[in-house]
Amino acid sequence: MSITETVGGVQDPPALSARARTVALLCLLTASFMELMDATVVNVALRTMQSDLGLSAAALQWIAAGYPLAYASGLVLGARLGDRYGRRRLFVVGLAAFGAASLACGLAADPASLVAFRFLQGLAAALMVPQVLTCIQVLYPPAQRGTAMGMFTSVIGLAAVAGPLLGGVITAGDWWGMSWRPIFLINVPIAVLAILAARAFLPESKAQVPAPIVVRSAVLLGAGLASLMVPITVGPEHGWPAWGFGCMALGVGLLAEFGRRQWTSARRGVEPMVPPAVFATRSF
Incomplete structure (x- = not known):
């Protein structure tokens, strides 16, 4: 089943049974929980990783920071890819890539591999997570979205707390003699089940007029953040x-060019990657 949004917003929800809608929501919430948990689960396991792989101080920081850096750099691009090519499709692709990257992290034999796979894990999350909120809007009519969004918010809060807790329990428990590795490997069966559920119960949806794919802006943002x-x-x-x-100066220049492109696009009537108007909002 495929849904294309009207210009004014999301169409009426598809004709799904209550069971199918619930399973689809659980699938989306599971992916959201897994993504945020992985942002913090490594923090309490870093010292164990250091003694096991001989990690330098810089490698420790990259393992912790590489994931959110890659995630933040690709988040908007991931959302626009979903609008254009299908949110369920991008959600499933992101889940599969996240599971594969988690498996690679769990099997990493050296610091460079672990750092690289953490970056890939963050990029996979950037494909997966942006689809969640729009898929919830597709699944539920306006009167029921508040409850679903409340569940989403609760899951996000729970994941932020559960990450360090589960990381400590798994690492201290030394499951199957694998030390820290199960904190990544546990994602693999969860991702497989979520993929099966998404393919069976989550309807496809696209934007009728998708926003442009802003690869250059995404590259500028990622390169600027990395240079800093x-x-x-x-x-x-x-x-x-x-x-x-010099690298930090380059980063400032790249981010300045990123900002210039956003202002230029907005003035031309082209939807920018990050609307400049958000910076005028005091709460932002």
Whole structure:
């Protein structure tokens, strides 16, 4: 079943049974829980990882920071890909990539591999998570969305608390003699079940007039953030070399160019990646 939104918003929910709608919602909530939990679950396991893999201080920081950096860089692009090519499709692709990256993290044999796979895990989450809120709107009529969104908010809060707790329990328990590795491997069967549920119960939906795919802006944002993060992460370990300050200057320049593109796009009537108007909002 496929749904295309009207220009004014999301169409009426598809004709699904209450059971199918509940399973689809649980699938979306599970993915959201898994994504946020993985942002914090490694924090209490870092010292164990360090002794097991011989991680440097910089590698420890990249394992913790690489995931949210990749996630933030790809989030808007992931949402627009879902609008254009189908939210269920991107959700399933993101779930599969997240499960594969989690498996790779759990089997990583050296620091470089673990850091790289954490980045990939963050990019996979950026494909998966943006689809959740719109899929909830597709599943439920306006009168019922408040309850579903309340459940989503509760799951997000629970995941933020559960991440460090589960990380400590799993690492201290040394499940099957695998030390820290099950904190990643546990995602694999969950992702498989969520994929099966999504394919069976989650309706497909697309935007009738999708926003443009802003690859250049996404690259500028990711490169700018990375250029700032690299020297901050490795600088103290190497005595703050001159290249680090050059890298930070490059990052500032890239982010400035990113901002310029957003303002230019908005003035031309083209939907930007990040609407400049949000920066005029005091609460933002």
